[in-house]
Amino acid sequence: MSIDSYDPCPCNSGKKYKFCCHSIGDEISKISHLHETHQTATALQLLDRLKKNHPDQPLSYITEAQILMAERRFEDALKPLEQCLEHDPDHPAAHSLLATSTFLALGYKQAQKTIYTALQKCAAIDVSLATPLAISIAIALQMRGFFLAAREHFALAMRVASQEYKQNLFMNLLEFDGDDQIPYQFRGVHILERCPIENGDQQETFEKAQRLANLGCYRLAASLFKQLAEATNQPTLWKNAAFCYAWATDEIQAAELFHKAATIEDDFAESVELETLAQLLDLNNTGDVVESVEQVYELDSLSKFLTILEQHPQLLRGNVPPPEQEQELDERTPVAYFQIIDTPIDMESKGEDITLENVHVVIGDIDVFDADRQLGQPGLVRLYAYEGDQLTTAEKLFDEALGEQGKKECGLKVVEQDDEISSNPLSPIPAEQWPLFFRWSFPQKMPIIKRRELEAQQWKKLISETWSNTKLAGLDHKTPQEAAGNEERKVALTAAAYVLDAQVLALGHFLNFDELDPSLGIFELPVLSVNESSHFNTCSSMTQNRIPVKELTDSQLMYVFNRALLIRHPRFLYDVLIEILNRDECKKEVDLDRVYSTLTEICHKRNQREEMLSWIHQGQENAREQSENAFESELQWKMRELSFRLEDTTDPNLSDFMKQIWDQYGKKTPQIKEYLKAFAQAFDLDLPWMKAATLLDQGGVPGQTTAEGIWAPGEDTPDSESDSGQKLWLPGQS
Structure with missing residues (x-):
C-alpha cells in the first residue's frame, strides 16, 4: 500500500498507520487485488492465514468483512467483525460495519442495539465513519415504506458525513423530498422542538x-x-x-x-x-387492506398462447417497455402484456358514448415471459388482480379466453407460488382508500381531452360524494358526514381531509378544498403569521403550505420558492410562482423557463386548458427574448404546445398550428417533419397540406443534425448518432 507511515490507518481505527496495521499492508494490497479480479475464495483463504499470524491487526478483519459484504454475505461478515472487536472493543469502523451487516442481515429492529453502539463509538473517535451505516439504513427503510425514518436517516448521514460526501447525500435528500409518491407530510424537515422545563x-x-x-x-x-x-x-x-x-x-x-x-x-x-x-x-400500518393476488402458470407454446388471448375482446394487448439498462441478470423481461377489462371495447370508436356509468375498468394484468433455454426456465404467465370481484372476474375471463382445449394446446399449468419470491407489482391498498382507486381503459381513437374530462368528473364525484360517505379509521370508523358538526371531531375531520390531500396527489390528482361537500364544514388551515424577521428553514412541508406568500419579503419569497419547487405541492406552488412573476426583482433571480413550464403542468393537471395555453405562450415569448439557444428553446415550447393540442383532435386550430411548425422549423430541423407525420398518423389526423408538402419535399437530401437539433447539409450521419444527439422535447418526455 502506498500510504505514508503517519497517515491515518486504512482500517479506520483512528491511529496512525505506522502504529496500527503497517506490517500487513502489502499482503492486504495483494488480497484486495485478488478480490477485484474475482478471485474471492483465494483472497478469503489468505485472510484466514493473515488473521492467525497477526491477530492484533484490525485491517485483516476489516478487509474480510468488506469483501463478504461486497458479496452480499452479510451474516458471514459478522464473525470477522466480532473477532476484531474482541481485540479492540472500541474500534469505530468495526462497530460501524458490524451494525451495517447486522441491519442488512436481520433488519432494523433486531440490529438497533448494535446500530446505537456503533453510532456512539463513531462519535467518540470519527463520526464520519457512521456515514455508510446511516445511508444504508435510509435507503433500505425507504424501500420498506418507513418514510419518516428514511428521511431522518438521510439527514443523519448528512450531519455526520465528511465534506467530500455531502454533495451526493444532499442529492439523496432532494430526490426523497421530490418524490410525490410519498405523502408530502412525510417529506421535508421535521425538528425536535424545545419547550420550557423548570426542573x-x-x-x-x-x-x-x-x-x-x-x-x-x-x-x-x-x-x-x-x-x-x-x-x-x-x-x-x-x-x-x-x-x-x-x-x-x-x-x-x-x-x-x-x-x-x-x-x-x-x-x-x-x-x-x-x-x-x-x-x-x-x-x-393498517391490516385492513385490499390485497393483490398473483396467479402464475408455466407455458409451453408462447405463440399459441398469444394468438388465443389476442382474440378475446376483453384482453387488450399493450406495449411492453424496453428492459432497463441496469437490469439484474436474473430478472426476466416480459415479451407481452395484456390488460383485462370488465367490458369489451370497440377499438374503432372515438368514445362518444363513454360515460362514468359505462367506462371500461381495468380489473387485472397479464405479463407473459418467454422460455429461457440457456437457463432451463420455462415460459411463464403471471396474472395479477386485486382480491374480490376484480380477481374473480379476471380469472373467469382468463379461463374463458383459453378454454380447456386452449390450455392443453399451450401446455398451460398452474405453478405453486412461494409468497416470499412473488413478483406481484400491485401493492396492497388500505380498504378505506380503495374507493378512490380506479384504472380505466379507452379506445385508442378516443381524444385524450375526453379521457381527462371523464377523469375530472370521476375525481369530483369521489371527493365530493364518495369520500364523504366512506368510513375512516381516523374518525373512529365513522364517515366524514357522520363526523361533521361534532366539535370534538373537528381536528380529526380536518386532518382526514389532509390525509385525502396526500392520497389523491399520489394518485395523480390534487385536492381543492372547495371540491369537498360544503356541509362538512372543512376549510384549509389558516395562514401563518409572518413578518420581516420570520425564518422558514424549520417549517414542515404542511406548515410551509400555510405561508402567506404575498406578505413575504423578496429574500423570504426566494427561499420559499426553492422549497416549494422541491416539495411540489400544487396548490402552494402555484401561489408561489404567481407571486414570483408579480415581482420584477424576483423574476431576475429565477429560471423563467422552469416557472412557466411548472405553471403549465399545474394547469394541465387542473384541466384549466385556456390558462395552460396562456402560460405556454408566455414561455414562448420568454424563449424568443433569450440570446442563447432561442431557436431550440422556442421550438421546445412549440412542441410542448403541440402535445397538449393533440389531446383535442377536434381543435379547429390544430391543423394550422402543425403547419406553422412544419413551415417555420422544418427547413432548419428536418426531423421535425418526421415527428409531425408520426403524430398525424398516430392521432388519425386528416391534413391535406401535409400530403401535398410531402410530395413536394425532395427525399434523400444528405445532411446531418447537430447536437443542438439543427439540420445542416453534408453527409448523412448514422441514425443512432442522430437519435442520440437530438435534444428536442417530445410528447411523452418529461
Whole structure:
C-alpha cells in the first residue's frame, strides 16, 4: 500500500498507520487485488492465514468483512467483525460495519442495539465513519415504506458525513423530498422542538435525549422524551417522542403519541398537523387492506398462447417497455402484456358514448415471459388482480379466453407460488382508500381531452360524494358526514381531509378544498403569521403550505420558492410562482423557463386548458427574448404546445398550428417533419397540406443534425448518432 507511515490507518481505527496495521499492508494490497479480479475464495483463504499470524491487526478483519459484504454475505461478515472487536472493543469502523451487516442481515429492529453502539463509538473517535451505516439504513427503510425514518436517516448521514460526501447525500435528500409518491407530510424537515422545563433534572434529561437523537439513537431518545412528557404533559414533548419513535421505525407507537399530542395541543393548525401525521402512520400500518393476488402458470407454446388471448375482446394487448439498462441478470423481461377489462371495447370508436356509468375498468394484468433455454426456465404467465370481484372476474375471463382445449394446446399449468419470491407489482391498498382507486381503459381513437374530462368528473364525484360517505379509521370508523358538526371531531375531520390531500396527489390528482361537500364544514388551515424577521428553514412541508406568500419579503419569497419547487405541492406552488412573476426583482433571480413550464403542468393537471395555453405562450415569448439557444428553446415550447393540442383532435386550430411548425422549423430541423407525420398518423389526423408538402419535399437530401437539433447539409450521419444527439422535447418526455 502506498500510504505514508503517519497517515491515518486504512482500517479506520483512528491511529496512525505506522502504529496500527503497517506490517500487513502489502499482503492486504495483494488480497484486495485478488478480490477485484474475482478471485474471492483465494483472497478469503489468505485472510484466514493473515488473521492467525497477526491477530492484533484490525485491517485483516476489516478487509474480510468488506469483501463478504461486497458479496452480499452479510451474516458471514459478522464473525470477522466480532473477532476484531474482541481485540479492540472500541474500534469505530468495526462497530460501524458490524451494525451495517447486522441491519442488512436481520433488519432494523433486531440490529438497533448494535446500530446505537456503533453510532456512539463513531462519535467518540470519527463520526464520519457512521456515514455508510446511516445511508444504508435510509435507503433500505425507504424501500420498506418507513418514510419518516428514511428521511431522518438521510439527514443523519448528512450531519455526520465528511465534506467530500455531502454533495451526493444532499442529492439523496432532494430526490426523497421530490418524490410525490410519498405523502408530502412525510417529506421535508421535521425538528425536535424545545419547550420550557423548570426542573433541573428534567432539563438535563431533555438535553440527553436531544444528544441521542442527534447521534441517531432514536429509540433511546424517544424513551427519554416520553418519560418527560408523562411527567409534564407538554404537547411538544409528546410530539418529540412521537417523531423519535417514528424515526426508530416504531410507527404504531409514534401514531399513538401523535394522537395524544393532538388532543392537548391548543393551536388548532398544529393540532391538525399532528393528527394528520398520526392518521397517515395508522394507514401505513393498517391490516385492513385490499390485497393483490398473483396467479402464475408455466407455458409451453408462447405463440399459441398469444394468438388465443389476442382474440378475446376483453384482453387488450399493450406495449411492453424496453428492459432497463441496469437490469439484474436474473430478472426476466416480459415479451407481452395484456390488460383485462370488465367490458369489451370497440377499438374503432372515438368514445362518444363513454360515460362514468359505462367506462371500461381495468380489473387485472397479464405479463407473459418467454422460455429461457440457456437457463432451463420455462415460459411463464403471471396474472395479477386485486382480491374480490376484480380477481374473480379476471380469472373467469382468463379461463374463458383459453378454454380447456386452449390450455392443453399451450401446455398451460398452474405453478405453486412461494409468497416470499412473488413478483406481484400491485401493492396492497388500505380498504378505506380503495374507493378512490380506479384504472380505466379507452379506445385508442378516443381524444385524450375526453379521457381527462371523464377523469375530472370521476375525481369530483369521489371527493365530493364518495369520500364523504366512506368510513375512516381516523374518525373512529365513522364517515366524514357522520363526523361533521361534532366539535370534538373537528381536528380529526380536518386532518382526514389532509390525509385525502396526500392520497389523491399520489394518485395523480390534487385536492381543492372547495371540491369537498360544503356541509362538512372543512376549510384549509389558516395562514401563518409572518413578518420581516420570520425564518422558514424549520417549517414542515404542511406548515410551509400555510405561508402567506404575498406578505413575504423578496429574500423570504426566494427561499420559499426553492422549497416549494422541491416539495411540489400544487396548490402552494402555484401561489408561489404567481407571486414570483408579480415581482420584477424576483423574476431576475429565477429560471423563467422552469416557472412557466411548472405553471403549465399545474394547469394541465387542473384541466384549466385556456390558462395552460396562456402560460405556454408566455414561455414562448420568454424563449424568443433569450440570446442563447432561442431557436431550440422556442421550438421546445412549440412542441410542448403541440402535445397538449393533440389531446383535442377536434381543435379547429390544430391543423394550422402543425403547419406553422412544419413551415417555420422544418427547413432548419428536418426531423421535425418526421415527428409531425408520426403524430398525424398516430392521432388519425386528416391534413391535406401535409400530403401535398410531402410530395413536394425532395427525399434523400444528405445532411446531418447537430447536437443542438439543427439540420445542416453534408453527409448523412448514422441514425443512432442522430437519435442520440437530438435534444428536442417530445410528447411523452418529461
